[in-house]
Amino acid sequence: MMRFSGASRTATALLAATLIASACSATGDADHSTDGSRPADPPAATQAGEAATKAPSAALAPFYTQKIQWTPCKDNFQCGRLAVPLDYANPGGERIQISVVRLPATGAQRVGSILLNPGGPGGSGIAYARAAKTVLSPAVLSRFDTVGFDPRGVGQSSPVRCLSGPELDKFIGLDGTPDSSAEVAALAKGAKDFAEGCEARSAKLLPHVGTADAARDMDVLRAALGDQGLTYLGKSYGTYLGAVYADLFPKKIRAMVLDGAIDPSLPPVPSVNAAQARGFEVAFRSFLADCFKESSCPFAGRNTDMAQSQLANLLKAADQHPLRNNTGDGRKIDESWTTLGIVTALYDKRSWPVLRAALGQAFRGDGTTLLKLADILVDRDQNGTYSNQTEANMAVNCVDHPYPHKISAYEEAARAAQKESPLFGSYVMWGSLPCEYWPVKPTGTDKPLKAAGAPPILVVGTQRDPATPYEWAKALATQLSSGVLLSYDGDGHTAYRTGSTCIDQAVDRYVISLTAPSNGTLCPKVT
Known part of the structure; x- marks a missing residue:
């Protein structure tokens, strides 16, 4: 669960190329360290x-x-x-x-x-x-x-630091397309836990x-x-x-x-998130047009509407019964991890061959390559450690922009986005939910x-x-x-x-x- 403000496609393409060559993910040369504290309010x-x-x-x-x-x-x-x-x-x-x-x-x-x-x-x-x-x-x-x-x-x-590696695994794997009050409540609790984790570990920043x-x-x-x-x-x-x-x-x-x-x-909710969801829908259709030219295209038939329905069915199935994970790390490849994997490859046309192969495997119940693609986007290493990209992404967005502070606003926006962008609308819209519970007020304006x-x-x-x-x-x-x-x-x-x-x-x-x-x-x- 995250907001796709976007990492550059160059890094995504380079890492996806590594997947093609070796069937394993990699992360950028970030030379990570954890030093220091952080600043206090800027002037207007x-x-x-x-x-x-x-x-x-x-x-x-x-x-x-x-x-x-x-x-x-x-x-x-x-x-x-x-x-x-x-x-x-x-x-x-x-x-x-x-x-x-x-x-x-x-x-x-x-x-x-x-x-x-x-x-x-x-x-x-x-x-x-x-x-x-x-x-x-x-x-x-x-x-x-x-x-x-x-x-x-x-x-x-x-x-900024908020959660441990296992906690981030759990957070990112939350059901990002809740369709019941219980699932909304679980997503809200995860978002609140994320915000509270950031306050506990990085309040000064x-x-x-x-x-x-x-x-x-x-x-x-x-x-x-x-x-x-x-x-x-x-x-x-x-x-x-x-x-x-x-x-x-x-x-x-x-x-x-x-x-x-x-x-x-x-404003991020609903305008930015809705536009991003539309963008991923457009990108997926472009991917399909290219896929249909290839004998290895895993979609039954060569019809865009049918293919979109086939993908929607895959996401629904992963929501109920996670795909197989052959990495040995124990993560459940549910709808959220599956969606992240697809989105990662849509960033760059050069990653489309990887996505074709990954979806072919997923239709046979194996989500391993999609999981490795998702790890690229959230900058997770094979040993389960993360850079602070996901935490910083949320922290900067939440302070840069005003967000709704009623969960009903997210529910309404997600429903509207889902109608317009059936594959990605709800997922992208709910990704901003931690900002509802953010412990500091935004200093930026739209x-x-x-x-x-x-x-x-x-x-x-x-x-x-x-x-x-x-x-x-x-x-x-x-x-x-x-x-x-x-x-x-x-x-x-x-x-x-x-x-x-x-x-x-x-x-x-x-x-x-x-x-x-x-x-x-x-x-x-x-x-």
Whole structure:
């Protein structure tokens, strides 16, 4: 049970490829550690925006003038730590450390640094940067130092912790499509236990893991790297982080690419969750169209409606009688784990062969490969340990956005979503339920972000993106005062470096030369 703000498709595709080769899952190179505590309430966004147009205050000067001490840390990367205020409203108080990695530019014509965020919220920017040769083109790697960081509350940067590994297994396996009052009550108890676990283990951090604070940290990092203007590539949730940064620090941007955009004006329940559910339905239909061309397609007949019914029957059956689990870890592959496995492979077209095989096995009662796919999305290792991705995802979302505080609102929204998106609607909608019981009030609001005064910001949208629907990219490009929309007639989550030469060349030209494509440019489907 989780909200699909989205990890980048690059990490998902790489790990799914590992499944193809070895029939076992893997996790990213996140170099996890558990250090430190966390921040206190941020000032209002309007105050921060005003401050951002001026020089940093005297109290923030020690942070903006710091120099990162870099040390070698495997494969030509350098690792460092960035000090930031626990509470930007009290910069003289407690400090925390943000973990950073850097891969120096490979060429002589260095421009500066490019900061990366893979999404989530909760995705490790450190792990993402370590995949730099896949994430960025050789031309960009030549001219820019690649910099990844774990946002506060994530990974190595004062991580939020809520549940143990076995407790997370139980939480994620809760029936996410309750169809009786008893099942609703069980789901509510699990959501409340999750929220209480976060309060018990991370109470000091929870009010201060919001995106606005992460954006402020990013500006301190920009200064510490010696860049007058930020060059940034954000995917999925990383587009929201980038848009918030742009709204707070519009004059501090050099180039910003927001790929797989989130619409910041939408409330999560019902609007965001309903749109995501629709996106996964669209992605599944695209998968079916491709599957029907293959002799190994496991669906009876070659009819979309029949295939959707066959999958719906599989999910219902798993709800009553879990699929077989050959991993030996004892988990029951119920409807929730089955759904997660399917969703994982829908993030990237390159994972569709794995999904074909996994569904063929599932129709024969074996859910093992679907379980391994699900483990990729929730970042669970084979030994039963998790990164803090799931916990950070919930903690950031719950503080970033107002959520309903009546379970009847979730019930009503789930019913409506189920009618519109029969396979995924109810499951996605109920995924936000822990925020009903969250122990701290949200500090963020749902509103358009304009970033008035910013240079051109490139918003990239994929027309059949499952996790961040294309309509969101169009909305964000319109909201931003300098937004430029670049569209891709493609499948999967995000577009840059996933197979389209047209997209890659347009992004590279903008990042390197600051020449944006014409607003509304459409890159054709790759066949």
